Amino acid sequence: xxxxxxxxxxxxxxxxxxxxxxxxxxxxxxxxxxxxxxxxxxxxxxxxxxxxxxxxxxxxxxxxxxxxxxxxxxxxxxxxxxxxxxxxxxxxxxxxxxxxxxxxxxxxxxxxxxxxxxxxxxxxxxxxxxxxxxxxxxxxxxxxxxxxxxxxxxxxxxxxxxxxxxxxxxxxxxxxxxxxxxxxxxxxxxxxxxxxxxxxxxxxxxxxxxxxxxxxxxxxxxxxxxxxxxxxxxxxxxxxxxxxxxxxxxxxxxxxxxxxxxxxxxxxxxxxxxxxxxxxxxxxxxxxxxxxxxxxxxxxxxxxxx
Numbered sequence: 001x002x003x004x005x006x007x008x009x010x011x012x013x014x015x016x017x018x019x020x021x022x023x024x025x026x027x028x029x030x031x032x033x034x035x036x037x038x039x040x041x042x043x044x045x046x047x048x049x050x051x052x053x054x055x056x057x058x059x060x061x062x063x064x065x066x067x068x069x070x071x072x073x074x075x076x077x078x079x080x081x082x083x084x085x086x087x088x089x090x091x092x093x094x095x096x097x098x099x100x101x102x103x104x105x106x107x108x109x110x111x112x113x114x115x116x117x118x119x120x121x122x123x124x125x126x127x128x129x130x131x132x133x134x135x136x137x138x139x140x141x142x143x144x145x146x147x148x149x150x151x152x153x154x155x156x157x158x159x160x161x162x163x164x165x166x167x168x169x170x171x172x173x174x175x176x177x178x179x180x181x182x183x184x185x186x187x188x189x190x191x192x193x194x195x196x197x198x199x200x201x202x203x204x205x206x207x208x209x210x211x212x213x214x215x216x217x218x219x220x221x222x223x224x225x226x227x228x229x230x231x232x233x234x235x236x237x238x239x240x241x242x243x244x245x246x247x248x249x250x251x252x253x254x255x256x257x258x259x260x261x262x263x264x265x266x267x268x269x270x271x272x273x274x275x276x277x278x279x280x281x282x283x284x285x286x287x288x289x290x291x292x293x294x295x296x297x298x299x300x301x302x303x304x305x306x
Contacts, residue, residue, distance in 0.1 A: 148168070
């Protein structure tokens with residue numbers, strides 16, 4: 001409890017407490033003065049110093065608070081600028097990528113020009129004009145969107161072409177490499193010669209027997225059996241030596257069995273494609289030792305001549 005003197009001083013001086021119940025520094029100094037006495041110079045100076053210190057402290061705190069707030073605002077503005085530049089960069093990047101995609105895949109910048117299709121292999125039998133005609137449906141299509149696989153399949157439809165390889169030649173062309181079929185057999189049909197390769201694929205039709213081919217006779221009418229007959233001929237032919245090949249006039253087959261007609265008119269019953277090396281040795285011995293019109297080596301261990 002405050003004494004009567006302290007109460008009077010408190011009321012007279014208008015003593016106040018802070019929110020925490022503490023007496024302010026200046027008022028505390030005033031309370032320390034005796035009642036009825038005049039404050040000394042030192043007391044006044046202490047009061048002034050205390051007031052100035054309090055004001056300076058308050059001002060410093062306000063200044064620090066202001067600086068802190070300014071820094072926060074600056075950081076916030078910097079982040080906003082960073083986000084803005086990031087957004088601009090992303091949009092610009094997307095525009096560039098979109099432009100490149102459009103230029104490469106949809107514009108005429110890399111569009112195929114049929115006149116710039118060149119045949120780098122196989123042009124001796126298949127002309128560039130023929131290739132360009134087949135691939136003209138892709139004229140004007142950007143090269144990245146061109147299906148080289150479909151092109152190769154289209155080119156393989158040419159009878160002479162066994163396989164094709166298509167490569168892009170930037171910016172507007174193609175390079176074509178053709179693996180051509182080799183003519184091996186000539187089959188006479190209705191006054192014309194049908195030319196076949198080793199797979200039994202008809203390459204072309206010619207008024208004369210193709211140079212370097214063997215004459216073949218296909219007795220079967222079924223297309224599948226005719227192909228089998230040609231493939232059988234190709235298997236046996238590949239194992240005949242040059243000397244015997246020169247003696248071959250005609251190869252004849254119905255599909256599963258083979259006969260060889262020699263230039264002398266003698267007939268060799270070869271049978272199927274099995275035991276070809278053994279059959280070849282036996283036939284050579286027979287040809288050198290036994291003149292005959294018929295040589296049956298279909299069972300090489302038991303050859304027959306007549």
